[in-house]
Amino acid sequence: MTALPNTQQGATRAAQPKRRGRPGYDLESLLQIAAKLFYERGYDGTSMEELGRKLGITKSAIYYHVRGKEELLKLCVDRALDGLFAVAGEAERAEGRAIDRLEHLVRGSVGVLTEQLPFVTVLLRVRGNSKVERAALARRREFDHIVADLVQQAEAEGDIRPDVDPAITARLLFGLVNSLIDWYRPRVASDSAALADAVAKIAFDGIRV
Amino acid sequence: MTALPNTQQGATRAAQPKRRGRPGYDLESLLQIAAKLFYERGYDGTSMEELGRKLGITKSAIYYHVRGKEELLKLCVDRALDGLFAVAGEAERAEGRAIDRLEHLVRGSVGVLTEQLPFVTVLLRVRGNSKVERAALARRREFDHIVADLVQQAEAEGDIRPDVDPAITARLLFGLVNSLIDWYRPRVASDSAALADAVAKIAFDGIRV
Numbered sequence: 001m002t003a004l005p006n007t008q009q010g011a012t013r014a015a016q017p018k019r020r021g022r023p024g025y026d027l028e029s030l031l032q033i034a035a036k037l038f039y040e041r042g043y044d045g046t047s048m049e050e051l052g053r054k055l056g057i058t059k060s061a062i063y064y065h066v067r068g069k070e071e072l073l074k075l076c077v078d079r080a081l082d083g084l085f086a087v088a089g090e091a092e093r094a095e096g097r098a099i100d101r102l103e104h105l106v107r108g109s110v111g112v113l114t115e116q117l118p119f120v121t122v123l124l125r126v127r128g129n130s131k132v133e134r135a136a137l138a139r140r141r142e143f144d145h146i147v148a149d150l151v152q153q154a155e156a157e158g159d160i161r162p163d164v165d166p167a168i169t170a171r172l173l174f175g176l177v178n179s180l181i182d183w184y185r186p187r188v189a190s191d192s193a194a195l196a197d198a199v200a201k202i203a204f205d206g207i208r209v
Numbered sequence: 210m211t212a213l214p215n216t217q218q219g220a221t222r223a224a225q226p227k228r229r230g231r232p233g234y235d236l237e238s239l240l241q242i243a244a245k246l247f248y249e250r251g252y253d254g255t256s257m258e259e260l261g262r263k264l265g266i267t268k269s270a271i272y273y274h275v276r277g278k279e280e281l282l283k284l285c286v287d288r289a290l291d292g293l294f295a296v297a298g299e300a301e302r303a304e305g306r307a308i309d310r311l312e313h314l315v316r317g318s319v320g321v322l323t324e325q326l327p328f329v330t331v332l333l334r335v336r337g338n339s340k341v342e343r344a345a346l347a348r349r350r351e352f353d354h355i356v357a358d359l360v361q362q363a364e365a366e367g368d369i370r371p372d373v374d375p376a377i378t379a380r381l382l383f384g385l386v387n388s389l390i391d392w393y394r395p396r397v398a399s400d401s402a403a404l405a406d407a408v409a410k411i412a413f414d415g416i417r418v
Contacts, residue, residue: 040336042251099417124391127249151416160416164407172411175388176381182333183380198373202381206415207360207369208308 035118080123083112098153114192244327289332292321307362323401
């Protein structure tokens, strides 16, 4: 992941969230609320004023943490992307058959989705209307290539059904994973592992007995 | 489907699109463009003025077809819902095992998604901020119940894996189907049938050989 180019200027600040925190109004709460608003009203429909109102702080208190709305968006999508690329890196570096590394990637991605739900939701709704959004889309495409490569390898190794175009298999596989954001809401801590299990079972072996 | 309550006043007008058409600016083109704008900018971010500009007609020419933006949204989501409920009705009325009726519903839903892509996209992005949106969400829940019932029946008949909660199986199954809207773009006529095949194979038997 660290090998991925990071051209946004906010990165250095983002790397030190703890040093910049103020009690009650730390960067983490700010990001959580921002992600929620971006999702509910869209990025364009969310103003810094409204964000301040939600947090009970002034706009200038937000600017203590970030340069502006675009940096906030970047921090949100990077949180999601960093998690996904960390898992993808493990899957790429691991030894063994591609199908097992693919399963690791699927299970790990479900983990990232459930743990970073608001951030992944924002990432998956990005449309490409700004520099930050286009950079996020480019990293998503990079992630999709990693998945597609693993699917292709697994098919070449005879472990994935050859009767579906591997590009479509890859898309459907992560379509299944990403669909979680539409209905998953955390309840108990064990949810995430059970869900990763359910997704892996259904994706790899289907719903049929 | 006709049994479903339809409380919106615009329904009668919507039922006669052909009689209300004007060359080049028929209700169908209007709905297609409206759905595209609702998706790209969000419902709130789309104005009737902008819609008129995109169509090259005046706002009053749009009001020849519909009472306003909310009726447009209703016509869009109803197009998608009517398609999905038509397939669900077939699946419910059919004879035979629940798993086969579920497969019919999955394949048919892929057909509706690919044929009515802009409308299904709008439907799946509805948040419930207006009466029309809440009515659409209620019909979506009704559809989800039909899916969940079929999954439960199929599990009771021993055809669906019992080691995943049937409610989660149902959600993942349609998560897989609905994920198509994020990447499917029609190219050739045979796409839709091949895609329904791919989705059915992967959903029912998994990606593993």
